[in-house]
Amino acid sequence: MTRAMxxxxxxxxxxxxxxxxxxxxAKAENVPEIAYQSVPNFLKLPSDLYLGEGIGVATNSKxxxxxxxxxxDTRLFEFDQNGAFxxxxxxxxxxxxxxxxxxxxxxxNIWAVxxxxxxxIKFTPDGHxxxxxxxxxxxxxxxxxxxxxxxxxxxxxxxxxRPTDVGFDAAGNIFVTDGYGNSRVVKFDxxxxxxxxxxxxxxxxxxxxxxxxxxxxxxxxxxVGDRSNARVEVFDNDLNVKAIYDNVxxxxxxxxxxxxxxxxxxxxxxxDNGLAQYRDITGEIYKMELDGTILGKFGKPGKQLGEFSxxxxxxxxNPNELFVAEITAWRIQKIILRPQAATxxxx
Amino acid sequence: xxxxxxxxxxxxxxxxxARLESQDAIREIGFDASADLFxxxxxxYLGEVAGVATNSKxxxxxxxRTGNPTVGxxxxxxxxxxxxxxxxFDRNGSFxxxxxxxxxxxxxxxxxxxxxxxNIWIVDEGSSQVVKFSPDGRVLMILGxxxxxxxxxxxxxxxxxxxxxGRGGTGAPxxxxxxxxxxxxxxxxxxxxxxxxxxxxxxxxxxxxxxDRNGRFLLSWGARGTDPGxxxxxxxxxxxxxxxxxxxxxxNRRIQVFDGRGAFKSQITNIGVPMAVCxxxxxxxxxxxxxSGDKYGMDDATIYKLELDGKIVGKFGTAGKLVxxxxxVNAIDCxxxxxxxxxxxxxxxxxxxxxxxDLSK
Numbered sequence: 001m002t003r004a005m006x007x008x009x010x011x012x013x014x015x016x017x018x019x020x021x022x023x024x025x026a027k028a029e030n031v032p033e034i035a036y037q038s039v040p041n042f043l044k045l046p047s048d049l050y051l052g053e054g055i056g057v058a059t060n061s062k063x064x065x066x067x068x069x070x071x072x073d074t075r076l077f078e079f080d081q082n083g084a085f086x087x088x089x090x091x092x093x094x095x096x097x098x099x100x101x102x103x104x105x106x107x108x109n110i111w112a113v114x115x116x117x118x119x120x121i122k123f124t125p126d127g128h129x130x131x132x133x134x135x136x137x138x139x140x141x142x143x144x145x146x147x148x149x150x151x152x153x154x155x156x157x158x159x160x161x162r163p164t165d166v167g168f169d170a171a172g173n174i175f176v177t178d179g180y181g182n183s184r185v186v187k188f189d190x191x192x193x194x195x196x197x198x199x200x201x202x203x204x205x206x207x208x209x210x211x212x213x214x215x216x217x218x219x220x221x222x223x224v225g226d227r228s229n230a231r232v233e234v235f236d237n238d239l240n241v242k243a244i245y246d247n248v249x250x251x252x253x254x255x256x257x258x259x260x261x262x263x264x265x266x267x268x269x270x271x272d273n274g275l276a277q278y279r280d281i282t283g284e285i286y287k288m289e290l291d292g293t294i295l296g297k298f299g300k301p302g303k304q305l306g307e308f309s310x311x312x313x314x315x316x317x318n319p320n321e322l323f324v325a326e327i328t329a330w331r332i333q334k335i336i337l338r339p340q341a342a343t344x345x346x347x
Numbered sequence: 348x349x350x351x352x353x354x355x356x357x358x359x360x361x362x363x364x365a366r367l368e369s370q371d372a373i374r375e376i377g378f379d380a381s382a383d384l385f386x387x388x389x390x391x392y393l394g395e396v397a398g399v400a401t402n403s404k405x406x407x408x409x410x411x412r413t414g415n416p417t418v419g420x421x422x423x424x425x426x427x428x429x430x431x432x433x434x435x436f437d438r439n440g441s442f443x444x445x446x447x448x449x450x451x452x453x454x455x456x457x458x459x460x461x462x463x464x465x466n467i468w469i470v471d472e473g474s475s476q477v478v479k480f481s482p483d484g485r486v487l488m489i490l491g492x493x494x495x496x497x498x499x500x501x502x503x504x505x506x507x508x509x510x511x512x513g514r515g516g517t518g519a520p521x522x523x524x525x526x527x528x529x530x531x532x533x534x535x536x537x538x539x540x541x542x543x544x545x546x547x548x549x550x551x552x553x554x555x556x557x558x559d560r561n562g563r564f565l566l567s568w569g570a571r572g573t574d575p576g577x578x579x580x581x582x583x584x585x586x587x588x589x590x591x592x593x594x595x596x597x598x599n600r601r602i603q604v605f606d607g608r609g610a611f612k613s614q615i616t617n618i619g620v621p622m623a624v625c626x627x628x629x630x631x632x633x634x635x636x637x638x639s640g641d642k643y644g645m646d647d648a649t650i651y652k653l654e655l656d657g658k659i660v661g662k663f664g665t666a667g668k669l670v671x672x673x674x675x676v677n678a679i680d681c682x683x684x685x686x687x688x689x690x691x692x693x694x695x696x697x698x699x700x701x702x703x704x705d706l707s708k
Binding site for chain 1: 387389390391392393394395411412413414415416427430454455472473531549643645667668669692693694695
């Protein structure tokens with residue numbers, strides 16, 4: 001019995017391809033602290049619903065909040081602008097296995113990125129599936145244990161390997177960061193047709209090592225959180241590298257606010273491994289200009305209200321009212337920034 | 348000089364051949380399509396649509412890969428369940444009901460067909476089973492047995508597509524045993540006497556197995572290969588009113604035609620990669636064959652309409668995700684020759700296609 005369980009666990013470790021993630025202290029120094037507060041108990045859940053790991057959070061134009069969570073199953077919930085539960089979307093969906101990101105496009109379509117099924121799913125605002133990109137491996141292939149170090153097969157246009165995030169430009173083109181297995185950014189047209197890709201695994205300019213999160217500005221530039229390389233790599237709309245910001249730690253989550261003056265938020269999240277050595281060097285979120293100028297930072301690691309417990313996605317539709325999803329606290333926090341009160345020493 | 352003259356003649360003749368071929372081009376059949384037929388309950392979602400079929404009342408039956416295929420941990424073995432569901436809609440697309448909730452054999456949907464008595468037959472390539480439901484949704488007959496458990500295989504380096512395992516999942520390629528031990532079966536069809544033909548299928552077997560109306564094994568034919576009577580993934584199957592059997596031999600890019608005892612009659616080879624076939628009802632029967640030339644459903648697809656003798660009447664549709672485009676068509680229903688339903692794997696939907704011969708060119 002014990003031996004069987006050990007074997008199974010060994011196999012599961014193989015399957016998840018677990019690798020320890022190192023986290024680095026941000027190079028930026030003397031960054032002003034931005035005062036902020038967390039709204040307590042913003043989301044109101046029915047008594048029989050529980051959030052699991054807070055993986056994805058996004059708002060639509062009405063302020064509704066979408067939460068993509070690794071619960072007992074991976075599930076997608078919608079809340080209204082006051083945090084009241086509206087409904088679940090995609091019950092038992094074939095594409096839901098292991099949540100990674102949720103985003104809302106300019107037409108309020110809801111996009112889920114699932115790294116368990118290798119799929120990007122587009123829902124209409126009323127929750128129907130409008131399009132899928134990528135394909136879940138057929139279950140009939142059964143379980144295949146792959147030894148660590150097995151090389152990834154070369155990427156194929158429509159086959160993701162644990163994709164991580166999705167974004168859109170004004171023309172409706174779709175950009176996908178892909179991901180844990182592949183190391184690339186892929187551009188599709190609005191009808192899901194492959195246009196081009198960029199990136200291979202590595203640390204050179206234009207390469208990627210765990211593109212974990214991405215955001216787009218109004219000009220269609222692509223900001224990729226190149227997490228294991230501890231940098232944000234900025235690509236233009238044709239996926240040529242424009243700039244690299246390597247002073248804000250390991251970007252677990254990035255977000256760009258809308259409006260005439262756009263801001264870039266980058267979370268140097270505390271790793272999910274719970275090691276105390278990272279407590280003093282990570283956990284903060286940076287507010288930046290699109291050109292990489294750091295305006296300030298806020299937050300520290302921890303489990304209390306207002307502390308951050310491995311932030312995995314940020315919504316910044318309102319640049320002063322953020323939503324953050326946290327892996328290891330199983331929650332979504334609504335964060336109110338007070339930039340007027342910002343000082344060099346904090347509140 | 349002579350050489351250049353020869354070259355000129357060669358070029359001229361090539362141009363002429365090209366001209367002739369373009370004059371002989373396959374007619375494009377005009378059609379309309381609807382991709383949002385169904386009014387689904389808020390908590391029901393289609394996934395990959397592996398099977399779609401209509402019954403005599405025009406109701407639409409959909410066998411879809413949806414929900415999470417789940418592995419349960421046992422003592423030393425892993426058990427799979429879930430992953431596919433069977434839904435029934437009325438002719439207007441309103442949801443009627445689900446059939447077979449939590450059924451033991453629902454793992455990886457591959458086909459659904461309705462017989463002349465309106466019984467509903469599903470083919471599951473994960474459980475390697477064929478299940479017959481009565482028109483009111485009760486189980487009447489089972490062919491094949493689900494593997495008890497799945498085993499975990501060590502993948503060869505860089506290759507995740509190892510041979511599947513479980514009952515029927517192993518063994519040398521061949522015709523399979525004299526019985527219903529299927530290996531990832533793909534489709535089912537019936538003749539006028541109620542005999543049952545199972546295409547078997549995706550796995551080590553490469554055969555058509557014939558059973559009588561009571562599920563008693565009669566015979567099987569075929570083995571892996573490229574000769575007449577051999578198969579490389581017999582992916583879809585249909586019968587005509589005379590009891591001839593049309594097998595979409597997808598890996599060999601042909602449809603083979605057999606009589607009801609498995610004797611080879613002819614083959615049709617100019618229709619790409621046939622992944623789904625259907626023979627329409629009525630006095631003048633047509634054969635539809637869906638070609639999927641790339642594995643994403645984004646680059647190369649169309650549906651051919653043929654006479655039963657293999658003459659191409661025309662074709663319609665292209666690959667992609669928009670309405671009137673096709674993403675890996677896995678099933679065709681053509682009870683009515685000009686109103687056909689298709690099930691798509693990569694677009695997670697059923698499209699109703701209304702052919703418009705008046706708009707063809």
